[in-house]
Amino acid sequence: MSEGPTVDDTTAWWSTAITRIAPGEIELRGYPIEQLIGKLDFVSTVWLLTTGGLPTATQSRLLEAALVASVDHGPQAPSIASARMAATCGVGLNSAVANGVNVLGDTHGGAGQQCVTLLSELVATAAQGRDLGEVADEAVAGYRARKAFVPGFGHRFHPRDPRRDVLLGLVEEAVEAGEVSGDYLRAGLAVESALAKGRRAVPMNIDGVTAIVYGELGVEPELARGFFVLARSVGILAHAWEESRSGRRVKGPLPPPLLAGYTGEPTRPFTGD
Template structure:
């Protein structure tokens, strides 16, 4: 039979964390007192600290912040943003609207960054095993297509012929590489993916925001599994802004289209229920 001391030790070990240490009057994040972090650490630096365990350099933080800023919003036609606005008109609070929106950021809408990081990681692994860059990327692309289909995450955009965000982000990666902040391997991999897709398809399919942020997150050493979480942190800003704007504009039970625009009905014509008029 366990002693009272053993039971207390079991209870204390139930949740074990290296992230935060709290006792009455004291809070420390990864060992840093919260009162020293406040006013001295930016929000991107805090994200890095919480997820990675220590503080980034100023240049690392600059790159992370750029990626987070770039992906905050893409308009009310984006499903997650539209959902946040529709939810508000149903009478829910801001937190409910945000949760409803975040819950659709899955594999298809919101998951491309993580998927692209996984593709890059596969190519990087092959390079680490001795394969030349072009062969490694080609093999990684073939493996991805065999498992997931022909749509390559991070390249091409349904709305932008050239994504205005990706060029700036890649230029910042190159600046960081020149300063020795990042190695530049994932930037090379991304550009090689673009070159291979152009050769295979006969037209350029440029890197989009997901491909560019995947380069940054990978260059900074984030695991692919964190890609979607980082995107959600970024897009939550846009979700909050749109939910708040809709709450100020008002409106009740707004659906995805104005009520004067009908949807398409493709079922049978009006017909009688069998036996309805039989005595």
């Protein structure tokens, strides 16, 4: 007859390198929480918990810039609209926020992760001796052949994303200071240049420019999406809170008395045959 789990087996079940908890003690990555409060800013704490180390000043500045740039894009964004509608349906604020976050998927909210993956592939290929411009041209040609969007480039609303230039400027400053390699910056600009050849320019959007930031910081693609979700949660929270205080109940996607168009069969009698 086999013995059941030991105490060590049980405590190892949820073992973690992130947080140590004991009566009267809380440590984050080995740092007592009382030594961090009031001394370590929130963005640096995010970096500490997710990567295991304290960020440099440049890492903290770039991460904070990327997070601030991604917080909100107005109530027309599905994640925001979803949270606002949920807030009028009698659910708690936490449920409304969760409703908005759960809308963030591959199509709405996933382009940043996809762009980090793309740029990583370009950087790796160029490191093998290939010309970066040629590699970018080939990648863009592949997307066009599949009639697919290049993730991180172009915007359905902005001819030129107002967040692009300022974020790129911060990355360029970090490259000049020798704080980051500049590989992802060059890869992103190469894709942007490839998209413009023979056609109108397709500037990178917030997903593309933050993908450059995250790539330069060494953030893995899936964690980059996590950072976007973390940032957008701020906007989702603000909108859900505002809507919850509006007094409107059960707010749908269309203002009354507008109704969604009907494309089915015309009205017809039911004969029972």
